[in-house]
Amino acid sequence: MSEENDIFDDAELEGLSPSRQKMILRKRAKQGGGASVPTLQPEEESVDQEASPPPEDDFDDAELEGLSPSRQKMILRKRAKQGGGASAATPQKTVAPKASAQKPAAKAARTTTKEADNHPFVTGTAVPEVFDTPRGIITVDPIDRRSFIPWLGIGWAAFAAATGVFLTMMGRFLFPNVLFEPPQSFKAGYPDDYTIGEINEKWKEKYGVWIGRTDEYIYALSTTCTHLGCTPNWLGGESKFKCPCHGSGFRKTGINFEGPAPRPLERYRIVRADDGQILIDKNQKFQQEKGEWEKSESYLVV
Numbered sequence: 422m423s424e425e426n427d428i429f430d431d432a433e434l435e436g437l438s439p440s441r442q443k444m445i446l447r448k449r450a451k452q453g454g455g456a457s458v459p460t461l462q463p464e465e466e467s468v469d470q471e472a473s474p475p476p477e478d479d480f481d482d483a484e485l486e487g488l489s490p491s492r493q494k495m496i497l498r499k500r501a502k503q504g505g506g507a508s509a510a511t512p513q514k515t516v517a518p519k520a521s522a523q524k525p526a527a528k529a530a531r532t533t534t535k536e537a538d539n540h541p542f543v544t545g546t547a548v549p550e551v552f553d554t555p556r557g558i559i560t561v562d563p564i565d566r567r568s569f570i571p572w573l574g575i576g577w578a579a580f581a582a583a584t585g586v587f588l589t590m591m592g593r594f595l596f597p598n599v600l601f602e603p604p605q606s607f608k609a610g611y612p613d614d615y616t617i618g619e620i621n622e623k624w625k626e627k628y629g630v631w632i633g634r635t636d637e638y639i640y641a642l643s644t645t646c647t648h649l650g651c652t653p654n655w656l657g658g659e660s661k662f663k664c665p666c667h668g669s670g671f672r673k674t675g676i677n678f679e680g681p682a683p684r685p686l687e688r689y690r691i692v693r694a695d696d697g698q699i700l701i702d703k704n705q706k707f708q709q710e711k712g713e714w715e716k717s718e719s720y721l722v723v
Contacts, residue, residue, distance in 0.1 A: 432501040436494070603628055605703040608694060612639060612723045620655050620673060630689060630701060631655065631662075633673060638720040641689040641701050642675045648682040662686070676709070685709040691721045 434442055485493055607628055615621050615634040624630040629652075631642040644652050651666035661678075662671035669680030676685045690705040699721060707713035714720075 430502070433498065435501070436498050607701060609641075609699040609701050611698055612721070615639060620657070622655060624701075628701075628703070630703070632699075632701075634723075638722050639691065639699065640674075640720045641691045643687040643689065643706070645687070646682060647677065647684045647686060648680070688714060688719045690718045692718060693721060 429437070429445060434445060437445070480488070480496060485496065488496070607624075609624060609630075609632060612634075615632060617634050617636055619634070621632040621634075624632065625644055629644040631644060633640055633642065646653050646664045646666070646669055648664065648667055648669050651664050653662040653664040653669070653671060656663050660673050662675075664670070664680065664682070667681050669677060669682035671677050671682070671686055674685075675688065677683075685708075688707040688709075690702040690707070692700050692702075694700040705718070707716060707719040
């Protein structure tokens with residue numbers, strides 16, 4: 422079979438893949454009796470011996486190296502088709518150094534990314550120009566004096582605030598709040614300062630004590646309600662103590678008679694001091710339901 426029976430000549434056949442070449446050659450051999458199969462290899466040897474005309478394109482070998490591989494292949498195929506395949510072999514030999522020429526450039530690019538000493542953040546100089554940053558590298562703008570001083574002030578202010586909070590917490594730990602109560606023992610004056618049949622509220626706010634006097638003795642009552650610990654009020658017109666919380670009522674002597682209070686008011690220890698004044702001791706209490714009001718220190722005989 423001759424070359425007119427297919428669309429590929431021998432030069433274009435060289436640019437095809439080996440599987441495609443084998444398929445076309447097998448088709449030629451089937452149609453033409455195998456005449457073109459053995460003659461393809463001697464034609465390649467004769468092409469090298471013939472003088473090929475110069476290429477008719479505008480690119481020389483140096484410019485050809487700078488083109489993309491697909492563009493190079495297209496130009497070489499065109500040269501081979503126009504010149505009989507003579508110039509197809511020579512440009513392919515010059516394209517080979519292209520792979521080796523890229524290695525030093527790639528190596529230089531890798532070494533520049535590892536030069537941390539020349540980074541603008543380390544040297545303190547501005548970035549001279551915009552450059553392509555390799556993937557995985559983070560660039561940081563340099564810090565000048567104008568932006569550094571405000572940030573330094575903010576840092577010191579935050580440190581001072583944190584230190585103040587810490588010292589305040591330590592002070593509260595070392596010196597906790599203490600409830601300073603009034604003394605549990607105090608002198609309440611002389612017996613003649615109190616009127617028979619009346620309740621004296623002079624010491625209610627400061628010491629929580631009511632002082633009452635009968636014809637025979639003086640006694641000191643607690644101002645704490647025996648129900649839930651509220652402070653009752655003395656109602657002189659009704660001659661009773663009335664709790665404002667739940668309505669418990671106590672008589673002048675402290676005995677409960679109304680409301681939810683379960684027992685009478687408590688009495689405090691009352692004695693006469695060496696100077697003749699009344700001494701009240703709140704550390705010792707007397708409860709009527711236990712029969713403690715009969716003790717001698719639960720009242721002061723006058």
